[in-house]
Amino acid sequence: MLSDGGNFVLQDRNSVEIWASFDDPTDTLLPNMEIGLNNRTGERQYLVSWKNDNNPPSGYFVTGITWETPPQLFTWNGSSPYWRSGPWDKSTFMGIPEMDSSYFSGYVLQQDPQQGTAYFSGDTTNNSLLGYGFISPGGVLALITWDYGSKSWLTNWAAPSNSCEVYGTCGPFGLCNSLNSPICRCVKGFMPRSKEEWNSRNSTRGCIRETELNCQKNTSRSASMQVKKDVFVQMNRMKVPDSAEYLSDIGDEGGCQSWCLNNCSCLAYSYVGTIGCLVWAKDLMDMQEFSTAGQDVYVRVAHDNTGMSIQTKLIISISTMVGIVSIGAAIFSLCKWRASKRDKTGEMSLGNAWKDELKQDDASELTMFSFSNLHHVTNNFNATNKLGQGGFGPVYKGKLNDGKEIAVKRLSSSSGQGMEEFKNEIILISKLQHRNLVRLVGCCIEGEEKILVYEYLSNKSLDTFLFGIASGLQYLHRESNLRVIHRDLKASNILLDEKMNPKISDFGLARIFEGTQVLLNTHKVVGTLGYMSPEYAMGGIFSEKSDVYSFGVLLLEIVSGKKNTSLYYQGHHFNLLSYAWQLWSEGTGLDLTDEAIVHTCSTSEVMRSILVGLLSVQDHATDRPNMSSVVLMLSGESELPQPRPPTFTFKSEIPSHDIRSQRECIFSTNTITNSVVDGR
Known part of the structure; x- marks a missing residue:
């Protein structure tokens, strides 16, 4: 008998079940099918991959549930953990x-x-989704759902999707973050087991302690000697390590910490609100740092390096004092030299003359803050108040004496942007007033400190949702008293206020057009790769159509939920623009839509947004619409032409079955760095 749910059942004459396909899964987990285990009977239900795409015998990868509390979903490559x-x-x-x-x-x-049982299953009928789980021959576990609009199966989720998700990539006490380069680093208080291997990007042997735990020294110390207790290093937004031990009799986080501190074998703990206290007595394996979600994990380290001999401490103390004196003398000499240099060039200090120039440039309404004031309202530029980091430098949240919240942007000495960009942003924003442009409150110019003070926007940067910023660009290009080209439009430069209104920020790279100028040329190409128009990236030529191109990239990124430089598994496309064009030309443009928004907006709105995006990223600037036309297109007040096909499309030649190779070729995108390209 074949049930409506897909279960193929063999029965005897009395309708007694002899065998059922749901009890013996292969590579697919259908709705209401279970994988799991029964420790009493020894029964196990796993997903087992095919040997390859065209060969159904059992392959190398197996996915199942582990018997521990709480359980985990695990994929093994043979007998080795894989994910x-x-x-x-x-x-x-x-x-x-x-x-x-x-x-x-x-x-x-x-x-x-x-009963000794644990079973994992899914039933998506309640949320009107038709889907199934699947383990590929390459070991990728995926969730596949049916898209009723495009009438096709889509991969909504897959793992491992990057190197950090492969088990043990960074080894014991190693921490993996796919957005960093290199992706592996040691937990604070630990160092690479082999620096040579880490330098060659082989981190699988992990890290070792820099200093022995204080609790372990008690066994070698007399009772009269007092040894300081160990402390815990907090790590946020973590995928907790493997092999956790669950303490069901501990009811709060304080008890969890106390238990771990009083047991020398306890190497780390985490208190999870929904389940309770997890502790680890084995090497911490398979830790990953997320950008969102995740748990707080506390790792045990020595309080300080109390195991040093008196002679060693004395040598270090003397060396430190000598070093401090030497560094102080060097800094004093450097300051004197830079002061004289500033007097000669005027580059490092604006002084009163520069402040007067700001007033003459219609920036007189800006408040001139003192450095000590900003230092105070940001709690000494405390890391807990840090909102983000851009190419200019860090941005901190502060609160003025009147209760007004501000965002304080402090120019970093290592920034590629200098005095010209700083002055440029102050003058431009002070002259431009629009509800979709961020408002500059004031600035600080003291010594080498150059600081901008903005209105505080509580929803941070626009990374996943699209709101109308086209009118802000239209104002810059055509309606303001200055014609301005932004040159660095991207998701992280669009901020949202408490009402989710978008505001364009970061005008350090902006340029003013005068009179009837249409094009400008620069010998220094600045901005963020992936958002630059072809004529600007390759020839240094920019115009308002350069901003239109960046807007088109942003529009397609928001619709798809993908970065322009992301690699796609299914289509093997190297960038988002060519992938979007491919889908559009095949009549399957809706396949581009991010699952997060697919059920919250109309099909016509999505298709219009995709088409506007493709029109905005056409190769030739003359083919792109201006921002006034884009505003009309997005509002539905204009007929939309068909976009021209791109000159270049980028496709990977990786065979579809080589999923592991695809995973290793994923590129992360740095959204907080301004890449500077020197044109030849």
Whole structure:
């Protein structure tokens, strides 16, 4: 009998079930099918991959549930761990941040310690989704759902999707972050086991302690000697390590910390609100740092280096004092030299003359803050008040005496931007007033300190949702008293206020057009790769159509939820623009839509946005619409022409079955760095 749910059942004459396909899964997990285990009977249900795409015998990869509390979803390559989900927190797997999404809402894990059973299954019928789980021959576990609009199967989630998700990439006590380069680093208080291997980007042997734990020294010290207790290093937004031990009798975070501190074998702990206290007594393996979600993990380290001999401490103390004196003398000499240099060139100090120039440039309404005042309102530029980091430097949140919240942008000495960009931003923003442009409150110019003070926008940068910023660009290009080209339009330079109104920020690279000028040429190409128009990136020529191109890239990124420089598994496209064009030309443009917005907006709005994006990123500047036309297009008040095909499309030649190679070729995008290209 074949059930409506897809279960193929063999029965005897009395309708007694002899065998059922759901009890013997292969590579696919259908709705209401279970994978799991029964420790009493020894039964196990796993997903088992095919040998390859065209050969169905059992392959190398197996996915199943582990018997521990709480359980994890695990993929093994033979007998070796390959990927894990992190522990189940009664609603989601802690190592899968995407499980908050709607297409995961029907999945459950049920564990019965008394019966010795644990089963994982899914039923997506309640959220009107048709989907199934799948383990590929290359070991990628994926969630596939049916898209009713395009009438095709789409991969909504897959793991591992980057090197950090492969088990043990950074080894014991190693911390992996796919957005960093290199991706591996040691937990604070640890160092690479082999610096040579780490320098060659082989981090699988992990890290070792720099200093022995203080609790371990007690065994070699007399009772009369007091040894300081160990402390815990806090790590935020973490995929918790493997091999956790669950302490069911501890009811709060304080008890969890106390238990771990009083047990020398406890190397780390984490208190998870939904389940309780997790501790680790083994080497911490498979730790990953997320950009969102994740848990706080506290790793045990020595309080200080108390194991040094008196002679060693004396040598270090003397060396430190000598070093401080030497550095102080060097800094004093450097300051004197730079002061004389500033007097000669006027580059490093604006002085009263420069402040007078600001007033003459219609910036008189700006408040001139003192450095000591900004130092105070940001709590000494405390890291806890840090809002972000850009190419200019760090941005901190502050609160003035009248209660007004501000964002304080402090020029970093290592920034590629200098006095010209600083002055440029002050003068431009003070002259430009529009509801979709960020408002500059004031600035600070003292010594070498150059600081900008903005209105504080509580929703930070626009990374996942699209709001109308086209009118802000239209104002810059055509309606303001100055014609301005932004030159660095990207998601992280669009801020959202408390009402989610978008405001364009960061005018350090902007340029003013005078009179009837249409094009300008520069010998220094600045901005962010991936958002630069072809004529600007290759020839240094920019115009308002350069901003239109950047806007088009941003529009397609928001619709798709992908970065322009991301690699796609299914289409093997190297950049988003060529992938979008491919789908559009095949009549499947809706496949580009991010699952996060697919059910919250109309099909016509999505298709119009995609078409406007493609029109805005055409190769030739003359083919692109201006921002006035874009505003009309987005509002539905204008007929849309068809975009021209791009001159170049980038496709990977990787065969579809080589999923591991694809995973290793994923590129991360640095959204906070201004890349500077010197044109020849």
